[in-house]
Amino acid sequence: MxxxxxxxxxxxxxxxxxxxxxxxxxxxxxxxxxxxxxxxxxxxxxxxxxxxxxxxxxxxxxxxxxxxxxxxxxxxxxxxxxxxxxxxxxxxxxxxxxxxxxxxxxxxxxxxxxxxxxxxxxxxxxxxxxxxxxxxxxxxxxxxxxxxxxxxxxxxxxxxxxxxxxxxxxLEITDPGESEDVGVDWADPRALESFGEREPTQPWSWYGPRRSVTGATWGGCLEVIEWILTAGRFPFPAAVLDGGVLIIETSEELLPARDVGWIVRALGERGLLSAVDAVLVARPPVSDLTRRPDAADRAQLREQQRDTVAAVVQRYNPEAVVCVGVPFGHTRPQWILPHGGALTVDGAERRIFADYR
Missing domain, CATH: 3.40.50.10740 (Murein tetrapeptidase LD-carboxypeptidase, N-terminal domain)
Incomplete structure (x- = not known):
């Protein structure tokens, strides 16, 4: 198949x-x-x-x-x-x-x-x-x-x-209602039996037209995508992603929203944003074992990244259906998503489905 x-x-x-x-x-x-x-x-x-x-x-x-x-x-x-x-x-x-x-x-x-x-x-x-x-x-x-x-x-x-x-x-991709940026230090025996500090999630943010898109996925960790493109390891025209779904997320390096926006902007200049019909952006980690802003600051950092990425995507492709906050990246709990398989992003019903064939 x-x-x-x-x-x-x-x-x-x-x-x-x-x-x-x-x-x-x-x-x-x-x-x-x-x-x-x-x-x-x-x-x-x-x-x-x-x-x-x-x-x-x-x-x-x-x-x-x-x-x-x-x-x-x-x-x-x-x-x-x-x-x-x-x-x-x-x-x-x-x-x-x-x-x-x-x-x-x-x-x-x-x-x-x-x-x-x-x-x-x-x-x-x-x-x-x-x-x-x-x-x-x-x-x-x-x-x-x-x-x-x-x-x-x-x-x-x-x-x-x-x-x-x-x-x-x-499967329908749903919000588990809680999330952690980082677990207990693996050198600590308590890591075997305790989750990290979990907090309630917020509703996903939707942008773009209220329509349903089904397409093949492509993407991954933004920082690594930048390396791959720099190394010349995506030797395809942007049109290869026509009608697809871009899935992007950021790592535990905790990039500022400005830097994340710069990478997404580069994808736009490459023509990749305008090629796809939908974009999924993961809930980003905003703390680690040594850096733990308070709850208000954590929420603000997530909002800054959300607003920055959404604005860049809409600038290059206002017709794309965009959803921000989906748990598929560096946070836990985590959905595993198809890469190259089909994902349905329904901007009308505000629902997401993944085909795991």
Missing amino acids: AYLLDLGMRHELVLPRKARPGDRIAVLSPSFAAAGAFPAIHEQAMRRLAEVTGLVPVEYPTTREVGASAAARAADINAAFADPQVRGILAVIGGEDQITVVPHLDAGLALADPKPFLGTSDNTNLHHWLWGLGIASFYGGSSQVHLGPGPAVDDIHARSLRAALLTGER
């Missing part, structure tokens, strides 16, 4: 087949090996991954190797694609240097046996590499953040994890 996008030639996005309970899932560290730095969190994540999905987690040489070379990490990715018994690939976490891993990847292996890949943040590099090959993936899923810490796996994460890996169903 595939979506076809018109590039003047046909660009197929293959939707990899689903796993079945009992199949193996590769658990990799394509960026930072948090599994090795904080093994107790990782081991709890592996138990929960098996419980939630019925899949068998399989680790590779660099899954727990902090400081592994880019070539060694790429070798694990290549090995996972080469193994016919592996039916899914999950990243432990993101990082900041996956851009150096991509040149070592074997496109032939991924094309010969496409598999669902799940990851967030720095894994935007891998998502875009796969997308360029014509392979859809799933944006989200970080075993070290969303499976290992806390008393349990969040319901919306578990549901979308199973949909992405196993069932391929269509």
Whole structure:
């Protein structure tokens, strides 16, 4: 099954087949090996991954190797694609240097046996590499953040994890009603049983015409998208995204709204904003383990980013349906979303649906 996008030639996005309970899932560290730095969190994540999905987690040489070379990490990715018994690939976490891993990847292996890949943040590099090959993936899923810490796996994460890996169903993306920017320090034993400081969420903000858009998704972490474009790794005309849905979010680096706006503006100048029919912007983290503004300041920081991004998108594409505040990025609970698959953004009914085929 595939979506076809018109590039003047046909660009197929293959939707990899689903796993079945009992199949193996590769658990990799394509960026930072948090599994090795904080093994107790990782081991709890592996138990929960098996419980939630019925899949068998399989680790590779660099899954727990902090400081592994880019070539060694790429070798694990290549090995996972080469193994016919592996039916899914999950990243432990993101990082900041996956851009150096991509040149070592074997496109032939991924094309010969496409598999669902799940990851967030720095894994935007891998998502875009796969997308360029014509392979859809799933944006989200970080075993070290969303499976290992806390008393349990969040319901919306578990549901979308199973949909992405196993069932391929269509789910409505909803607001869980609470959110945390950062959990308990993983070096603290309490991280195994306690969530971070959670606070009530606010209603999502909608902009643009009151119409419904269904399109293939493309995007990820804004900071990483900027690196990918700078490295020349999106060699496509903007028209490749015609009618699509742009999904963007910001990282734990806590960029000021002005800087976020500059990146989005660059996407506009590239023609990417005018190409899409809808834009989803994630609820941004505005605090971390060392910086925790008070509640009023946190709300203001989110509002500043919301207003900045919405204004830039509307400047380049006033016909786009825009929704800001959706929990799919660096906050928790987190929805995993299709990357290359279909998303429906209904500006009339104020609802969002994801197709996990």
